Amino acid sequence: MAENWNKEVFGQFADIGLSLDSTLKDGKYKVKQYVAMGHINLVYLAEMKKGDQIKQVLMKEFCPYDYANRDLDKKTLVCKGVAFKRQYENARKIFERECKIHQRINTVPIEQRTNIVRYLEYFEENNTRYLVLEYIAGVDLNHYIKSNSKLQFKELARQIILAVMQIHNIGIIHKDLKPSNLIVGEDHKIYVIDFGVAEFAEEQQKDSTVFVSRVFSAPELYHESKVSFQADVYSVGAICYYLLTGRMIQSAEERLSEDKVIPLSGFVTIPWILEWAIMRCLYLMPEKRWKNLQILYFLLW
Numbered sequence: 001m002a003e004n005w006n007k008e009v010f011g012q013f014a015d016i017g018l019s020l021d022s023t024l025k026d027g028k029y030k031v032k033q034y035v036a037m038g039h040i041n042l043v044y045l046a047e048m049k050k051g052d053q054i055k056q057v058l059m060k061e062f063c064p065y066d067y068a069n070r071d072l073d074k075k076t077l078v079c080k081g082v083a084f085k086r087q088y089e090n091a092r093k094i095f096e097r098e099c100k101i102h103q104r105i106n107t108v109p110i111e112q113r114t115n116i117v118r119y120l121e122y123f124e125e126n127n128t129r130y131l132v133l134e135y136i137a138g139v140d141l142n143h144y145i146k147s148n149s150k151l152q153f154k155e156l157a158r159q160i161i162l163a164v165m166q167i168h169n170i171g172i173i174h175k176d177l178k179p180s181n182l183i184v185g186e187d188h189k190i191y192v193i194d195f196g197v198a199e200f201a202e203e204q205q206k207d208s209t210v211f212v213s214r215v216f217s218a219p220e221l222y223h224e225s226k227v228s229f230q231a232d233v234y235s236v237g238a239i240c241y242y243l244l245t246g247r248m249i250q251s252a253e254e255r256l257s258e259d260k261v262i263p264l265s266g267f268v269t270i271p272w273i274l275e276w277a278i279m280r281c282l283y284l285m286p287e288k289r290w291k292n293l294q295i296l297y298f299l300l301w
Contacts, residue, residue, distance in 0.1 A: 016065045017042045018075060024125055029059060029132070038196060040064040040091040045135065057120060060131040064091040077128040094196070099131050101172055101195045108170060115163035117183070117193045136191050141179035145243070153243050154300045159190040161297045164236055167192070168229050168292065171201045175227065177235035178216035179242065201229065219252035219284050230286035236293060237281025244268050255284060274299050
């Protein structure tokens with residue numbers, strides 16, 4: 001949360017974000033803390049008032065600060081000018097796609113999406129847009145790994161894979177699966193978050209913006225705008241490798257030049273069939289990876 005930020009980052013957020021204790025939607029929401037800054041959005045911890053109850057929620061505000069400013073009321077968002085209009089509109093489309101993705105996920109019965117952060121609502125105010133999500137109290141998988149010496153690998157991996165299979169079943173490619181986008185809640189359940197670069201498999205655009213995360217992104221994400229579910233399969237393999245060994249594999253970009261990835265059995269004792277299943281996720285050619293994660297999920301029981 002904001003109290004863990006350095007003063008420079010906190011100050012930057014305070015300059016462009018809504019003031020703390022700002023209210024939205026006729027007082028339904030109150031901004032309480034700054035959480036994160038993305039390229040096109042700001043993330044707040046907010047309080048949601050529902051009757052006599054108050055609940056903490058996560059709120060994303062569309063705010064591409066490279067292309068937009070606050071008006072004199074310090075709330076209304078305005079594009080910086082005609083020169084930034086195209087970039088502003090492209091960013092808006094990306095944010096709106098994330099909202100639509102959460103809305104599709106929300107159509108799946110709640111008992112079938114227990115490891116995915118829950119969508120609450122989407123609304124417009126201050127000449128911009130807000131996405132409200134369930135707040136998961138916990139830590140990301142990176143911090144969890146560093147603070148827990150006795151990891152239950154199979155249980156963690158099963159939860160991650162189950163969540164990925166659930167979103168794939170409804171035609172969504174996450175495209176940015178990595179430990180920092182996996183939250184371990186206080187109940188020790190894993191939740192997949194941040195669908196900011198996710199896409200509908202049936203609606204990918206040739207000019208889609210490409211984002212990569214070193215180590216965990218598939219090689220095709222470095223040079224292709226249209227990808228398949230196999231991009232997420234690669235990321236799952238890289239996360240499993242990290243969970244088992246505590247080591248991060250080479251980035252896919254480096255592997256394309258010289259592949260130096262050491263098999264899992266070089267670090268840990270592991271059944272050969274499970275090692276084979278995980279390493280197959282990490283094939284550089286997407287068509288050689290698993291088409292889905294069902295076999296790996298089965299082998300983890």
